[in-house]
Amino acid sequence: MDRKTLARIQRVRVLQAGLAQAGEVRARDTLASEAALSDRIAGLAAAVAPVRQESTAVSFAAAAHYRERLHRSALTAADRVAAAEKQAEAAAEAAREARRDQSAVEKLLVRAQAEAVMREMRALEDAPVFKPLSERLRHDPC
Numbered sequence: 001m002d003r004k005t006l007a008r009i010q011r012v013r014v015l016q017a018g019l020a021q022a023g024e025v026r027a028r029d030t031l032a033s034e035a036a037l038s039d040r041i042a043g044l045a046a047a048v049a050p051v052r053q054e055s056t057a058v059s060f061a062a063a064a065h066y067r068e069r070l071h072r073s074a075l076t077a078a079d080r081v082a083a084a085e086k087q088a089e090a091a092a093e094a095a096r097e098a099r100r101d102q103s104a105v106e107k108l109l110v111r112a113q114a115e116a117v118m119r120e121m122r123a124l125e126d127a128p129v130f131k132p133l134s135e136r137l138r139h140d141p142c
Helices: 003-047 057-126
Strands: none
Touching: 003 057
């Protein structure tokens, strides 16, 4: 491949690596958000846990209904956390692949530069030898 093509591929790989890193950061933020939501739901469920006090049947029924809804929300939040963990792992793997690709292209660029230098050195070695101008224009003494 020529130098321009490799440079263009490198620019694309750098952009892809940046996008992959941004995706990884977004996935980690989503995971943190989902984990925080799950913790909040668990805190609410603990706050509504039955306590020993004198209450009416209606308040017990309302608390039970509220606990049931919190339990369903907790299950949904746990599923969302698991999905966010999978997404974060996939994003991290994509970022690693993008970094590997970028590194491979950079190695190709370095190799291409070294080959170009070697070609130029061989061209200089194979070039005809020119005598300096002072040696070519010798005049006999007058």
